[in-house]
Amino acid sequence: xxxxxxxxxxxxxxxxxxxxxxxxxxxxxxxxxxxxxxxxxxxxxxxxxxxxxxxxxxxxxxxxxxxxxxxxxxxxxxxxxxxxxxxxxxxxxxxxxxxxxxxxxxxxxxxxxx
Amino acid sequence: xxxxxxxxxxxxxxxxxxxxxxxxxxxxxxxxxxxxxxxxxxxxxxxxxxxxxxxxxxxxxxxxxxxxxxxxxxxxxxxxxxxxxxxxxxxxxxxxxxxxxxxxxxxxxxxxx
Numbered sequence: 001x002x003x004x005x006x007x008x009x010x011x012x013x014x015x016x017x018x019x020x021x022x023x024x025x026x027x028x029x030x031x032x033x034x035x036x037x038x039x040x041x042x043x044x045x046x047x048x049x050x051x052x053x054x055x056x057x058x059x060x061x062x063x064x065x066x067x068x069x070x071x072x073x074x075x076x077x078x079x080x081x082x083x084x085x086x087x088x089x090x091x092x093x094x095x096x097x098x099x100x101x102x103x104x105x106x107x108x109x110x111x112x113x114x
Numbered sequence: 115x116x117x118x119x120x121x122x123x124x125x126x127x128x129x130x131x132x133x134x135x136x137x138x139x140x141x142x143x144x145x146x147x148x149x150x151x152x153x154x155x156x157x158x159x160x161x162x163x164x165x166x167x168x169x170x171x172x173x174x175x176x177x178x179x180x181x182x183x184x185x186x187x188x189x190x191x192x193x194x195x196x197x198x199x200x201x202x203x204x205x206x207x208x209x210x211x212x213x214x215x216x217x218x219x220x221x222x223x224x225x226x227x
Binding site: 004006030031033041042043044045048090092094096101102103104105106107108110 | 145146148150155156157158159160163165203205207213214215217218219220
């Protein structure tokens, strides 16, 4: 199995600022992803974090708003840029453990934008 | 595009009763299906993973079945306990989007003592 940690666990930010969320996995993983869970909603995939190259974004999400880095196999960051209250959500990092099809999730980062 | 639906949206049962949670999906070309549990304000905990070639998976009091042809999966939780209270999410990985999950909206379960 894989244990995923995220920092920060929660934050309250002002409109127009940016926040970078870190995701660290304790073991080898093949793929890493970022999801968003808006209040009362299910999870929506933002992008696939690719090691050493640009992330692959899903429809409705763009790099300028959600820049993502993955400098190595077990670490990724998601930045929420120029935030507005509509960005208030839980942001979750997930990973596919090497050699399995099981997807593991981090505890999430609860973001509130005022 | 794959659509995943979970019924019911909410469920309340007395302790000891069996739970039956349903998940349906529109595209039967799936790679696997995974059931998760989410506690309030927390991340997701993987419960069971069913590969497309499997009909069911079991872990303790949990049993999940998969019927690809009808686009359905069912999660059974036997002899429910108050600690089973959580939101249960079904997620489907289709063959043309390996690694990416399409999530259902979840079933919120309350088990009363």
